[in-house]
Amino acid sequence: MAAWSFKRALKAAAIAVLAVVFSLVVLLGLLVWWGSAGVFSSEDFDPEKWRAPTTDAMDGTCYRGGMAEDVRGRLLVPGTSREEVERVLGRPDFKGPSEYRYVLGMCSGLGIDYNDLHVFFDDAGGVTHSSIIQH
Structure with missing residues (x-):
């Protein structure tokens, strides 16, 4: 297995952070919707x-x-x-x-x-x- 380059690792980390942020935004939106009678x-x-x-x-x-x-x-x-x-x-x-x-x-x-x-x-x-x- 080839070692990851710094650029490839940075790209993977950025994708992971974006996925977490997106998930949190969706969860927050659902909670606001549910809390407002949903x-x-x-x-x-x-x-x-x-x-x-x-x-x-x-x-x-x-x-x-x-x-x-x-x-x-x-x-x-x-x-x-x-x-x-x-x-x-x-x-x-x-x-x-x-x-x-x-x-x-x-x-x-x-x-x-x-x-x-x-x-x-x-x-x-x-x-x-x-x-x-x-x-």
């Missing part, structure tokens, strides 16, 4: 799509996730009643005394965790806030 802000709310029955084929996908931020921003304003939430979003997948949960699907991209839209209510039955939580 997949959860890719679609407008569509009541028919939101209420569509889930099939086995959809189970491993992010079937409602793209609409979650639109729902949170436009439909779940503080004070919205439980009745209005159910009228618009349908029956929740989980219903507790102060919280509704709607399954969004597997939105992490890894296919191992589900994301839910949690809607929280005050004692009078009005929305206080909502969150997207991975389980």
Whole structure:
């Protein structure tokens, strides 16, 4: 095996540095995108799509996730009643005394965790806030 010349070694080092810098820029871009709602802000709310029955084929996908931020921003304003939430979003997948949960699907991209839209209510039955939580 022939020894590397200084010029060849310098070129290989420069390529390696560029590959690392490129990878870091792509990773940073993905983190910024994900942190700014990413997949959860890719679609407008569509009541028919939101209420569509889930099939086995959809189970491993992010079937409602793209609409979650639109729902949170436009439909779940503080004070919205439980009745209005159910009228618009349908029956929740989980219903507790102060919280509704709607399954969004597997939105992490890894296919191992589900994301839910949690809607929280005050004692009078009005929305206080909502969150997207991975389980």
